[in-house]
Amino acid sequence: MTRRSAPETGTVAYVLKGFPRMSEIFIASEIARLEELGMSLRLYITKPGDGSTPHEVVGRIQAPRIAIPGSTPSLSGTALRKWLKANMPTVGRAFGRVALRHPVGLARAAGAATAQAFRSRKRPIRWGRKTYLREFLQAVAVADDIERTDVRHVHAHFAHGATTVAWLATMIVGLPLSFTGHARDIYSESLNPEGLLRRKMDAASFVVTCTDANRKHLEALGSTTPVHCIYHGLNADFSRLVAANGAAMPPAADGTLRLLGVGRIVPKKGFDTMIDACALLRDAGVPLEAVIAGEDGDHSDVVRRRIAALGLDGKVRLAGPMTQGELHEQYHAADAFCLPCRILDDGDRDGVPNVLVEAMACAVPVVTTDVSGIPELVEDGRNGFLVPPDDPARVAERLSLIHRDPELAARIGSAGQETVRSRFDGGELARRLAALFDAAR
Numbered sequence: 001m002t003r004r005s006a007p008e009t010g011t012v013a014y015v016l017k018g019f020p021r022m023s024e025i026f027i028a029s030e031i032a033r034l035e036e037l038g039m040s041l042r043l044y045i046t047k048p049g050d051g052s053t054p055h056e057v058v059g060r061i062q063a064p065r066i067a068i069p070g071s072t073p074s075l076s077g078t079a080l081r082k083w084l085k086a087n088m089p090t091v092g093r094a095f096g097r098v099a100l101r102h103p104v105g106l107a108r109a110a111g112a113a114t115a116q117a118f119r120s121r122k123r124p125i126r127w128g129r130k131t132y133l134r135e136f137l138q139a140v141a142v143a144d145d146i147e148r149t150d151v152r153h154v155h156a157h158f159a160h161g162a163t164t165v166a167w168l169a170t171m172i173v174g175l176p177l178s179f180t181g182h183a184r185d186i187y188s189e190s191l192n193p194e195g196l197l198r199r200k201m202d203a204a205s206f207v208v209t210c211t212d213a214n215r216k217h218l219e220a221l222g223s224t225t226p227v228h229c230i231y232h233g234l235n236a237d238f239s240r241l242v243a244a245n246g247a248a249m250p251p252a253a254d255g256t257l258r259l260l261g262v263g264r265i266v267p268k269k270g271f272d273t274m275i276d277a278c279a280l281l282r283d284a285g286v287p288l289e290a291v292i293a294g295e296d297g298d299h300s301d302v303v304r305r306r307i308a309a310l311g312l313d314g315k316v317r318l319a320g321p322m323t324q325g326e327l328h329e330q331y332h333a334a335d336a337f338c339l340p341c342r343i344l345d346d347g348d349r350d351g352v353p354n355v356l357v358e359a360m361a362c363a364v365p366v367v368t369t370d371v372s373g374i375p376e377l378v379e380d381g382r383n384g385f386l387v388p389p390d391d392p393a394r395v396a397e398r399l400s401l402i403h404r405d406p407e408l409a410a411r412i413g414s415a416g417q418e419t420v421r422s423r424f425d426g427g428e429l430a431r432r433l434a435a436l437f438d439a440a441r
Contacts, residue, residue, distance in 0.1 A: 010152030011040040012437050015142065015166040017158055019045045019065065022052040022321055023264050023295060026354055027157050029235035032057050033430035039437065042151060044068055044142050046165055052295075055324060057237045066145055068165070070138045080130055091137045094144035098172060101147060105172040109139060112199075113168060120193040135161060139168030146173055152441040158182055159200065160191040167200045176440050180208040183372075186218060187347030201225045205440045208433065211351040211373025230433055231376075232354055233426030234361050237324040242361050249333050257281065257403040259290035260334035260364070262327060262355040265318070266297035268348050270340035270369065272306050276392035277338070277399060279310040284396070286403060290316040290338075293330060331362040335409065336402045339368045342389035352377050357424050360384065360416030365409045367398045377424070383415035 012034075020028055031041060041063040048067075069090045078086075098106055113136035117129050142165060146154075152175065156166035159181035170177040179200065185191055186209070192200070201207055201223035208228050209215050215229040234242065252258060259278070263269040271292055281288050290312075292303070300318070307316050322330065331337070337359035343349040352373040359366050360377070366384040368374055378384035385401075387394035402409045 010150045010441055011042050012441070013042045013044060013142070013146060013149075013151045013154045013166075014063075015044045015046065015154065015156040015162045015169070017162040018047040018049050019043060020052075020054045020058045021050045022055070023050075024157075025055045025057065025235050025237065025324070026232040028055060028058050028061065029237070029426060030232070030430060030433070031063065032060050032236050033427060034434055034437075035060075035062060037430060037434050039434055040150075042066070042149060044145070044165075046070070046138055046162055052321065053323075055237055057235065060236075068138045068141045070134050070141070080133075083130075083134075087137065091141055094141045095137070097147070098140050098144050102143065102172050102174075105143075105174060106140070109168040109171040110136060112171060113139075116194070116196055120196070131161075132164070135164045136168055138165045139172065142166070142169040143172040146175070151175065153178070153205075153437060155179060155437070159185040159197055163200055164196070167203055170203070176205040178204050178206050178208065178436070178440060180210070181214060181218060182210055183214075183351050184346070184348035186214060187349065190346070197221065198223055201227075206436055208436070209351075212376055213373045214351055228432075228436060230429050231352060231424055232357070233424045233429040234357055234420060235324075235354065235426060238328065238358050238361065239426055241324060241328040245328075245332075245362070251335060251406060255287055255403075257286055257288040257399065258333060258335045259288060259338055259399065260330055260336070260359070261290070261292040261338050262294055262330075262358070263292075263339060263353065264295045264297045265292070265300045265303055267299045267302075268342055268344050268350060269294075269299070270342045270389060271299065271303050273340040273342075273390055273392050273395060274338045275303060275306045275310065275312065275316060277340075277395035278312055278316055280392060280396040281399060282312070282315065284400065286400060288315060291319050291330060291334075292316070293319045293322045293327060295321045327358065328362070331359055331364050334359075334364050336399055337364045337366045338395065338399065339366070340387070340389060340391075340395050341369045341371055341374065343371050350374070356384075357420055360413075361420040361424075363410075363413035363417040365402050365412040366416065367395055367402070377419065378416075379419075382412070383419045384412060 043065045113132045117132040154166045156163040156179040163179040198221045212229045215227045218227045341350050349372045369389045370386040380386040385398040
C-alpha cells in the first residue's frame with residue numbers, strides 16, 4: 001500500500017470494546033492499514049483484550065493505546081458502591097477537569113446517559129441500568145484525555161457499548177462522531193434498547209457497516225445520517241501470505257475429501273449442521289476428514305457431543321484457535337470450505353464472514369448459506385455454493401459435488417479468488433474509509 005503524507009487535520013480516536021482480540025483481526029488490520037496511509041490514530045480501550053497471542057499485524061500498529069478505567073471489576077457482578085470505590089479515584093479526577101472545561105457538554109452527556117438508563121430499565125419501579133453510568137464515566141475519561149491531544153474525530157467499532165462511550169464523549173467535547181456496526185450489535189434490540197441505536201446514528205457524521213444488507217437495515221431505522229457499506233476485505237496479515245502463496249495441495253491420493261471450517265464455535269456459525277453433513281457423507285461412502293479451527297464458544301459442548309453421537313471421532317477434529325500462518329496452511333490443504341451460518345432468534349448473525357474471504361482468496365471452493373450479507377460475496381454456482389441454513393442434506397450434496405467433479409471445484413475456486421481480488425481488496429477498502437475520515441474532520 002502506498003503511504004501518503006500525514007494529513008494536517010488531526011488525529012482520529014478509535015474507541016474499542018477490547019483490543020486486541022483474536023477473533024477481531026479485521027479491526028487490527030483496518031487500523032494498521034490506516035496508519036500505512038499516513039493517518040494518525042489514538043486507541044481508547046474500554047475492556048481488556050482476550051489474552052490470546054496477538055496477530056502479527058497488531059505488532060505493526062504504532063497508535064497509542066489508552067486503557068479506559070471502568071472495565072474492572074465487572075459492573076454486572078458487583079455492587080454499585082464497590083464498583084464506584086474501585087474506579088472513582090481515577091475517573092473522579094478526570095470528571096473534575098472535564099467539569100471545568102466543558103460544563104455544558106458534561107451536563108448534556110449526563111442527561112443523555114441518565115435518560116437512557118431509565119428508558120431501558122426492565123421494571124418501572126427499578127433504578128436505571130447501571131451500565132450507562134459506567135459508559136458515561138468512561139466517556140468522561142475519554143473526553144479528559146482527548147483534551148490533551150490533537151484528536152479531531154471520534155470513531156467506534158461495534159454499535160453498542162463502545163459507540164455509547166464515543167457518543168457521550170463527543171457530546172462532552174463537541175467533536176464529530178462516527179461508528180462501524182457489524183452484526184448482533186445492530187440487530188439485537190437488547191444491546192441498543194428503546195431507540196438508542198437511532199439516537200447514536202442521528203448524532204453521527206456518518207455510519208459504516210460491513211455489508212449492504214446491514215446498510216439497508218440501518219437506513220430503515222429512519223435516520224438521515226449517511227450509511228456507507230465498506231467490506232472488511234482480506235486482512236493485512238493474510239494478504240501478505242496470499243501474495244507469497246505457493247500452489248495448493250493436490251487432492252488426496254486415496255480420494256479423501258478434506259473439509260475445513262473456521263470460526264469461533266458459537267451457534268450462528270452452524271458447525272452442528274456441518275457435523276451432520278459429514279455424517280451423511282460418511283454414510284454415503286465418501287471418505288472424509290474435517291478440521292474445525294477456532295476458539296471455543298458457547299456451542300462447543302453441543303458440537304463435541306454431536307461428533308461423538310454420530311461416531312465421527314477421528315474424522316472430525318476441533319483444532320482450536322490458529323495463527324494466520326497456520327490457517328493459511330489449512331486452507332491450502334483443504335478441498336472444500338464449509339460454513340453453514342444461521343440467524344439466531346435474538347437477531348445475531350454474521351455479516352460477510354472474513355474466513356469466507358480468506359478461503360476464496362486461497363481458491364478453496366466454499367459451501368455456505370444464503371443469509372445476511374453472504375450473497376454479496378458468494379454467487380451460487382459461480383464462485384461458491386449457497387444453501388439454506390440448517391439443511392445438512394443440501395450441504396452434503398454440494399460437498400459431494402465438489403468431491404466428484406475436480407474440474408468444477410477448480411473453476412469455482414478460481415472464480416472465488418478473482419472475486420476477492422476485484423472486490424475485497426483490504427487496502428482499497430481502507431482508502432475508502434480514510435476518505436470518509438478526511439471529509440469529516
